[in-house]
Amino acid sequence: QVQLVESGGGLVQPGGSLRLSCAASGFTISSYAMSWYRQAPGEERELVATISRGGFTTNYADSVKGRFAISGDNAKNTVYLQMNHLKPEDTAVYYCSAKSWREVWGQGTQVTVSS
Secondary structure, three states, X not given: OOEEEEEOOXXXXXXXXXXXXXXXXXXXXXXXXXXXXXXXXOOOOEEEEEEOHHHOOEEEOOOOOOOEEEEEEOOOOEEEEEEOOOOHHHOEEEEEEEEOOOEEEOOOEEEEEOO
């Protein structure tokens, strides 16, 4: 069964850090472009970060450049999003996506940045 399962969300204070995980099953992440998206209430889903198939390149939304880092562990078949210096405007549901000849989505994990 092809599946993505996100974890690692939660409540964090402004300036804090979180690491999100996206565990893949039924396919290998190295064969897919892997991305993190987020969606805040009342907003459209936004692309946050992408790591290319094979992990050769990464791209980030301007709003998170220098604060977030996407990476992949092929041995664990898992993609991560390290989020540092979090801001209240980072509050959203974060989704993992895998894209190749098909697209796979996870169920999302809530990140809330608040004091």
